[in-house]
């Protein structure tokens with residue numbers, strides 16, 4: 001009850017092509033995250049799924065029924081926005097119930113579903129308040145509650161945590177993951193934050209410039225990126241890209257994650273000098289300037305006593321290297 | 334305002350400037366009102382004196398209320414102003430919503446065309462307007478005035494309101510669409526309340542020229558039963574003798590409704606004017 005299929009979706013605003021042919025399948029009950037840099041078309045794609053924007057070409061199928069010409073309110077979807085988008089003139093209760101009221105549901109049924117949703121999100125004490133009397137985190141919970149009340153086939157989230165502070169962001173992230181387990185609903189979640197994507201997703205869709213770069217489970221993308229873009233986007237700190245020729249290796253670039261670079265004062269493959277050290281407590285990031293690879297990041301767990309301008313040597317773990325050709329595509333051994 | 338940026342001399346200077354301006358702006362009104370309560374002789378001998386026991390005289394008001402049908406004139410002015418304002422705000426807001434919300438061919442051109450009226454005074458078209466009103470049999474009706482004033486007020490309304498509406502979050506409107514609200518419901522229940530301050534600004538700026546206008550009532554609706562207050566007050570200004578008591582009394586009375594409407598809008602108006610600066 002709630003699968004989605006996109007086939008050859010494109011979208012242009014005047015002369016600019018924003019979505020350039022997206023094919024995608026989201027299975028029933030899946031938590032699917034669209035991730036990509038700002039401006040790559042994630043929100044546009046989500047709005048096309050919701051029906052708030054018409055696709056220039058291509059088909060949208062929900063539960064295998066074509067919905068291109070179905071208005072948003074009839075697509076059985078619910079959406080949670082970055083800016084909460086609560087109706088300022090209605091109480092929390094009426095905010096949550098409006099969609100059902102418009103659909104002509106009976107009063108008792110609406111109030112039962114609102115009660116159920118407010119129990120799940122512990123909103124009971126807030127039901128008679130107006131949005132202006134709520135904090136940011138509470139507003140976002142109400143917006144999520146409004147989505148739950150509709151019992152949609154698809155939940156759509158557009159960067160719902162971006163306006164929250166760091167602590168609330170983690171708490172709400174956990175809340176959304178719990179809701180997904182309890183409701184077993186299909187959820188599509190847009191974010192530019194790869195940490196959110198990694199922690200929430202069953203499957204991640206990496207978008208770049210209006211195209212899908214790669215689709216896969218979080219660890220699949222981490223362990224097996226298809227190209228330079230995905231390799232660089234997933235994982236933090238970012239993967240290092242070394243020039244292949246000076247190392248005598250195949251392809252154009254070699255990708256090595258910061259945790260797979262060995263650092264030593266005595267000997268190694270690449271010589272360099274320490275340019276900056278970040279102590280994060282549990283781990284330490286060491287930035288090393290090298291010829292001819294530029295600035296490389298080394299991640300050490302625990303603390304590491306390296307001083308700025310110290311001469312060091314780096315050695316990539318030979319089993320954890322990724323090779324890419326001149327076009328940025330992965331060369332698989 | 335922060336302590337660091339406000340100092341006593343600055344505050345005094347600012348208030349001095351504002352008080353001076355207030356005095357200059359209110360002086361003519363003050364003179365009109367005090368003289369309305371004086372006898373004809375007192376008006377000319379001591380125009381700036383306050384009415385005292387000797388010079389106090391209500392003859393102006395008595396004349397106004399006796400002669401002509403001033404109550405009717407008032408009613409005409411009110412009907413024309415309120416209905417025109419309502420039309421300007423309603424149609425202006427609707428046009429502004431369409432221009433700011435929907436992408437369609439010629440959107441930009443339409444916006445420019447509608448804003449053109451801000452720069453071109455509608456009086457240039459008086460002859461054509463009169464011909465149209467004659468052809469449609471609307472001369473000497475309040476409808477004629479309402480139509481002209483609505484046309485006169487729309488450009489500024491569309492211009493200001495569409496700027497404000499562009500600033501309203503898309504997410505809110507989209508949430509409404511997903512919940513199945515019609516575009517009309519979205520406009521009336523979600524968008525209009527958020528542009529209330531801008532509506533008040535438009536209302537005040539459109540209202541005063543309508544209430545004060547002499548030109549169109551004189552040309553389009555000079556009949557006794559459609560006279561407005563400004564036109565009605567003209568009967569006291571003769572070619573050779575002017576009944577100053579009556580003119581001043583009529584003008585004093587004409588200030589009242591504007592004052593009431595202004596007070597109704599003023600809180601929103603101040604929010605509208607300052608919102609751009611403070612946000």
Ligand SMILES: Nc1ncnc2c1ncn2[C@@H]1O[C@H](COP(=O)(O)OP(=O)(O)O)[C@@H](O)[C@H]1O
Pocket residue numbers: 013018036037038039040041042043044045
């Ligand atoms: N209504 C619009 N008109 C013109 N261009 C738009 C419109 N909406 C979005 N775009 C453009 O489409 C691109 C993708 O936008 P969006 O989907 O919002 O990106 P994001 O991935 O950050 O959510 C951006 O370059 C944006 O400028």
Ligand SMILES: [Mg+2]
Pocket residue numbers: 042043044159
């Ligand atoms: Mg976005």
